[in-house]
Amino acid sequence: MGGILILFRRTTISTLTRSDAISLGLAAGATVLAAAATFMHAGPVVGFVACAAALSLLAMTVGHGTEQLGSRMGPGATGVMQSALGNLPELFVCIFALRAGLVHVVQAALVGSILANSLLVMGLALLVGGLKNGTQRFGKEAPRMVVTLMMLAVAALAVPTLAAGLHTPAAAHEAALSVACAVALLCVFAASLPFSLRGDPAVVMKHETDHTPWPLWLALAVLIGASVGAAFVSDWFVEALAPAMKTLGISEAFSGLVVVAIAGNAVENVVGIQLAARNQPDYAMSVILNSSLQIALALVPALVLLSVVIAPVPLTLVMPPLLVAALALAAVVSAFIVYDGESIWLEGVALIALYGMIAAAFWWG
Numbered sequence: 001m002g003g004i005l006i007l008f009r010r011t012t013i014s015t016l017t018r019s020d021a022i023s024l025g026l027a028a029g030a031t032v033l034a035a036a037a038t039f040m041h042a043g044p045v046v047g048f049v050a051c052a053a054a055l056s057l058l059a060m061t062v063g064h065g066t067e068q069l070g071s072r073m074g075p076g077a078t079g080v081m082q083s084a085l086g087n088l089p090e091l092f093v094c095i096f097a098l099r100a101g102l103v104h105v106v107q108a109a110l111v112g113s114i115l116a117n118s119l120l121v122m123g124l125a126l127l128v129g130g131l132k133n134g135t136q137r138f139g140k141e142a143p144r145m146v147v148t149l150m151m152l153a154v155a156a157l158a159v160p161t162l163a164a165g166l167h168t169p170a171a172a173h174e175a176a177l178s179v180a181c182a183v184a185l186l187c188v189f190a191a192s193l194p195f196s197l198r199g200d201p202a203v204v205m206k207h208e209t210d211h212t213p214w215p216l217w218l219a220l221a222v223l224i225g226a227s228v229g230a231a232f233v234s235d236w237f238v239e240a241l242a243p244a245m246k247t248l249g250i251s252e253a254f255s256g257l258v259v260v261a262i263a264g265n266a267v268e269n270v271v272g273i274q275l276a277a278r279n280q281p282d283y284a285m286s287v288i289l290n291s292s293l294q295i296a297l298a299l300v301p302a303l304v305l306l307s308v309v310i311a312p313v314p315l316t317l318v319m320p321p322l323l324v325a326a327l328a329l330a331a332v333v334s335a336f337i338v339y340d341g342e343s344i345w346l347e348g349v350a351l352i353a354l355y356g357m358i359a360a361a362f363w364w365g
Helices: 002-015 018-039 044-070 075-086 088-099 103-133 141-165 169-198 201-208 216-248 252-264 266-277 281-310 321-339 345-361
Strands: none
Touching (some): 018 044, 018 216, 044 088, 044 216, 088 103, 088 216, 088 252, 088 281, 103 252, 103 266, 103 281, 103 321, 103 345, 141 169, 141 281, 141 321, 169 281, 252 345, 281 321, 321 345
16 A cells, blocks of 8 residues: 555656646645635635635636646647636636625626636737737637627627616516526527637647646546635635625625636636747637637526526626626727737737726726
8 A cells, every 4th residue: 555655646746847736736725724714714804815816726726637638638629628617716606606695796707707818818918928929920710700709799798788778678577588698698609619629739739748748537636626626715705705895995896807807717817828928829819718708608698597596686687887888898809909810019018908997997886
């Protein structure tokens, strides 16, 4: 038994790079600290910060495990799975927030995730990639398809808000209308999967060479462990959310739009920027844009349907007009950025500035 344990340790140590080991250690340590802050009642702000940090590190760990597991699949499946499982921490946060009745936080968090990916993360990727590598060029076909679907998804998400704002007969049935729109979006998502799964083999193969492959058992163990940890931390995070907002004087809209969205999207925050810095703009665009698209076409409608069962108040797609306008701006600007197939660092600065202005508009609620 002792020999097997030594062999296990040697195999694990020889497999993991130093950065991998540090990343996993930080995620485990942050999770322990978040648990200690929660159960020792260290205060709402301390617990909130500890849980947010742990959630971000666990999201990054999910990204590492997903990337290693996806390298054994087809190229398109890698990108789809990385974007899908990368949104797991945010899914857990939204589920617990819905159960706590924080519908407005969930609405803002979902919109904030799309904005963070489409504006902040893409802006940072273009800025870092442009400063390091100059003008970056990428394939046009796949990004154009994604941003086109994104614009259609935003249009569909806006329908319930327009129905309520224009006082149409459907305004009295906003929950049923939201469910109908959610089902339609899920159908579009299912129809888009064959196109997303095709991917670009050259892009993924070039990306894979930058990482030491893990054994299958290790990738699965890391992915399962990080996902379970993210589920627990998400519960503690939501528990500390309301008291922390009250103590810090942060509105529900701003906390959902910025804090929750960024904490839950650490995978795309790091991976997209790293890929752009390595002069792999095709894959960077794929990860960033596909994450936004999956939130709009899959995560949002799934939570609308789940809320009917698990939440005291159902999640509807009737949102504040400014949220819908911000979504539309992000979709249009993203489309203009990718349609010419090239980017410069100044476009990244403009995207970051737009994200900052939108976030500032929600500071007061």
